[in-house]
Amino acid sequence: MIEQDQTSQPNANQGAASLPKTYDPQAVEGKWYRFWEEQGYFKPRTSKTGKTFVISMPPPNVTGALHVGHAITATIEDIMIRYHRMVGDDTLWVPGSDHAGIATQTVVERELTKEGTDRHVLGREAFVERIWQWVHQYKHRIQDQHRRLGVSADWERERFTFDEGLSKAVREVFVRLYEEGLLYRGERIINWCPRCMSAISDLEVNHVDAQGSLTYVRYPLKPLEGTTGEQTEYIQVATTRPETILGDTAIAVNPHDPRYTRLIGRLAIVPVMGREIPIVADEAVEKEFGTGAVKVTPAHDPVDFEIGMRHNLPRVQVIDFDATMTAEAGPYAGLDRYEARKRLVEDLEKLGAVVKIEEYTVPLGHCDRCDTVVEPLISKQWFVKMASLATPAIGAVKSGHLQIVPERFTKVYMDWLENIHDWCISRQLWWGHRIPVWYCDNCGQMTVSREDVTTCPHCDSDKLRQDEDVLDTWFSSWLWPFSTLGWPDATPDLKHYYPNAVMETGYDIIFFWVARMVMAGTHFLGQIPFHTIYLHGLVRDAKGEKMSKSKGNVVDPLLVMDEYGTDALRFTLATSSTPGNDSKLVPERIVGNRNFANKIWNASRFVLMSTSGIGEGVPAPDTLQPQTLADRWILNRLARVTANATQLIEDYQFGEAGRQINDFFWSDYCDWYVEIAKVQMQGSEELRRSTAGILRSVLDQSMRLLHPFMPFVTEEVWQYLYRTSVTDESRWPAPALIVADWPLAQKQHFDAEAEQEFDLVQQTIALIRDARNQMNVEPARRVPVIIAAGRYAGMFSEQTALIEFLARTEKPELHAELSQKPEKAMSLLAGSVEIYLPLAGLLDLGKELERLDKELAQAQQEIGRLQGKLSNQNFVAKAKPEVVEKEREKLAAQQERLSKLTARRAELSA
């Protein structure tokens, strides 16, 4: 562990020589996080770009520990935030957590059950107090876990959906909607969870197909007046929920169904109950399904409820709120709903009322929270009229002011908003924002108020009762992008940071949260709350299954961080997926990225040690003077990856950006340039200084590019780099990498020639290495090499030292042309460059000829393909000229190759 000194700069006065060989995330992460936070770097700064960039963090539920879903959210958002901070935007990330009404209540109730008690024993006040204790504990836990993930949010602006300010916002919204006529209280059929003992919204119901049955039951008809009724008539209906027969108040048929037209208006008799119910005609009935006649139970089915409204039918509630049968269920009163179903069917069979029972798959609604089968029931609840709120939210996307990434979710969003239903917002819970409505027992009037009321404004009575219910938890979340900034007060934050920039979250809460935020933002503030919605996929386990506690396949991000480090976890999450698609968290990948962090560490360690005392400073890229082809090449590659990564991040392609930076750092910088630098560092003093400068500069730029993805290892390296290279702190570009400038692609370094020429050098080296391998040349042995480089002779003459070192050859013998080709030598071709390895004793002439034949065949095939293409008039005429030109160049190259191979073959076989 590295000691701290009084400057509070964690790496102060540490030389590079003492760096450990292996990167140890645990020794590094905490100290930098504390440093960043103490220095205030998570707080917004005056914009250098004139822009702000704001994200409101989706508030995790205070129900427990963070899981990988939170980790991916935090990672992607932190990437955006750190990028924009480095770019120079006034960047704000508002963190927070969600009181999560029903979820939290359920969790705490479970605790109580364990203790052998329940909330009713405790009473409302004590129960709520108990939940607050829970909240305080878990809020801190969530904060700490977010800190470990490297989340660079402004903790001083942290909010809770149930804190004072947000409660004020909730009331404001409730009252305003009421005043606008967009809020109403009414008896409707709603989804009722008999376990939670609360209404839930449509969205909180999960439909799961279950194996059920379709029971065909015949109801006797009441004989017509004046008939004897000797021949009993029947009407047959089919039902998946026989127990609701007890609450039937009609039978409905389609008005255009000739089978039943004559029965419309007659009365049927409910079996067992003996109640007389009318046969009505209603368009909602499908002629083709079942028998074409439907039993109507207005109290227990949404469609039936509607039919009941149209025909003024009575509602008989036979299933109670606790899922047992009511007194209305007669002989079945008190039974559980399924027991009642079973008994009733038995009884019906005894009566001969059951015609048949078919196997049938029914979509069964389950409570999103506790998985209990929900029951549609009538009850008095509060609703928000959504239609007029949805219209602007649709317009926001249609007009292009709001963009959804990936684009395909636009359709999902639109379809939901275009078919929106009213939102049931009252919940029969104790944990949540109490509904700000008071009922007067004296005058019976209702008062909706922003402030608590104690006397009735209508009659001055003090016999007031506040509505017992609380609000759906999403009724506070949908205000998040502005309630966190102080709304309804006109705070400076609100003025400055609303609208936000991006809403980043999982696609599973588009309806619950995202669409509703757009509605709330546009309605209450008149501005779309963010310009972009970025939706990430779900993180699944290695087998592709959804993680769940019950399956026991949850990956705990904390354990991953303990074992592999935060950077490894973050980089894995960021690069394992493409936007909107689910990803699997595969352990091998995390290991690979732990190795990447270690690679960064070691390359940096080498650069620090080997350049120590040579030249000075960490030069800015635009001041660099490349001395060699390799210098030009690496700076070109850096410029390209910088341009690409920047564009990719701007386009929300974080995974691809990360992969490209990784590839650049590992393959180009470490595998090639750092190796080459070992040669260049042996050269002249000028070359040594220049090489050291480039090594440091490219390392610096690489750390900047990687920082949003892997904040800890990059900060550690970056600090060492400046501390050991620029001892005068006032000359540092920034006090910390987190607030250093994002790299700009240096246009002067785009260098196609260097790219092409260096490619030849790389090919040459790889070919020699391969040849050595094939011929089993001992690794330590230097082999002679003769190169005929043609027009590249000049360029190659400067690369001989590289070839010597990297391909382990003797000093290459370099020619433009060879009048006399070496005999008994293996011959290789890098483009048009001829390479000869005179390994007399090792060369097997037969094998060599075979190899040449293979290459000849390959070249011929390629030439055939290219000639075919180029002789196609359509191709030449229609393809873009540069494409045609490219093909011509390729053909020429292959022809040159062919002639060289042919010549060589002739020489060898002669």
Added chain:
RNA sequence: GGGCUGUUAGCUCAGUUGGUUAGAGCGCUACGUUGACAUCGUAGAGGUCACAGAUUCGAGUUCUGUACAGCCCACCA
């Protein structure tokens, strides 16, 4: 019932305006301690891009259909 996504090397995945001989990591094979890294290096093997059509000079990439896998929405009892 409606909609969406995926199907690319043994495994996990990239491949965004259609344009070289389709890439990476892991795994596998061979070699390796050349002054950062064995959490490493060098080299190699490995793919009819699910299938069938269509459009095009040209398709992993666009369109249509099929199969398989998965997800979301949904008031046919």
